Amino acid sequence: MSTVFDVSAAKKPTSLSINGDLLAKAKALDINLSATFEAVLANLVQDTERQNWKRQNNVGIQAYNKYVEKHGLFNRDMRKF
Numbered sequence: 001m002s003t004v005f006d007v008s009a010a011k012k013p014t015s016l017s018i019n020g021d022l023l024a025k026a027k028a029l030d031i032n033l034s035a036t037f038e039a040v041l042a043n044l045v046q047d048t049e050r051q052n053w054k055r056q057n058n059v060g061i062q063a064y065n066k067y068v069e070k071h072g073l074f075n076r077d078m079r080k081f
Helices: 020-028 033-056 058-071
Strands: none
Touching (some): 020 033, 033 058
């Protein structure tokens, strides 16, 4: 899977407010908060970008789907499976 961000970019400090009990339990379990947050945020960014792309390209996708329903796949005669 390709990343949705530059993994070599410099780290930036930030402040977050989270539930104190959740923080204590995560620390007790030796969970790396920075790595976990970065991984979850990367997934959220990727999912959101995917949804945005689908929404922005919906007209073309629907047009292509209608074309395929009517005419079949453009390369159907070339396929060997």
